[in-house]
Amino acid sequence: MQDRAQRTRERILDAAAEEFATHGHEGTTLQAVADRVGMTKGAVYGHFTSKQAVAAALEAYGALALSALHPDSRAPDPVDTLRRLVGEFGARLQSDIRLRAALRLHASHPAAQPPTVLSDLLRHTSETVRAAQEEGAAAADHPPHLIAGCLLTLACAGAGAAAPEELRPRPRDAQEVTDIALKLLNTP
Template identity: 40%
Template sequence: MKQARARLTHAVILNAAGEIFAERGFTDTDLQSVADRIGLTKGALYGHFPSKAALAAAVIEDFERSWAEVTTAARHSSRPALQTLTRLLLELSRRTAEDIRFLSGLRLKMAAARARGAEEPHLAELYDLLTSLVLLSQEQGDIHAGRRPELLVPLLISLILGTWELGLVTGEEHAADLVPSLWETILPALQLSSD
């Protein structure tokens, strides 16, 4: 019973930290804000996480596990490339919009890479994976061969990463629900000949 309560508290802390890291970033987040958000004392929070860095590392670890699950499924899919591409796009958009730890972990990783002046490896992996799926979709005749992957892939990444911000702009609680409609709007233009 005590262990179950500790696991629940741990999850609640990670969700609150995810919310605050997503809102403020690492630098402007402090442990007191996380404790206040969930009604814990700072001392009780320290019982779970000894520092802000440890808390951020736990959020990032959760994100990385979730990311690997989605991208591995896409890489090993036996479906046609366009179906795999669509599933990947929709699933990453959904997680970005609805899973605050996923969004927060990705944002923390992106901010850390930007601070180092380096490329964020998850986004580089996503760019390569999307590019390979677009090229394979073209080979399979599901996306017109004249569509340039170097233009299409950034658009797809913008759909994925912009889902959370889209919810802020539109006031939609479930902004990820818009992504299938947006994709259905874009896809016919990708399949048509540009002649």
């Protein structure tokens, strides 16, 4: 009986992830989740006490998924480490609706949350950019945190996911982000 309950709970989380990723926290209802799974809303309440409980389960899943994306920043080639880290992040976002939902949920109320594994991912990526700059493998004319944020934001965009505020460059950095993009295009 426990296996069946667990499979049902997983189906509910998958359906909720689709709803949250598409409609955000405010636009998602437990009735829509129940309809997507083919259950009654009461049956969903048998597994989760509220919409917030479903959202919390997805956010916990997202934290676990992101914490697994930390290749060793002391690896011999920091540029290769960056490629793997950002590539894995983007690939995981593309293939994992629960992770996309978790990021969308996080983006809808970041101020209410303490520093997260998303902050850790940005910090780790920044440290890896700094290591590449120190080795001369990456240009050192832009702050590592800004380059890291741009890389992770691009990975989100490539996966069709909105980048949470923690990752996005600040408006005051718009000119510097433009400069980075123009260098990528080899435009003077």
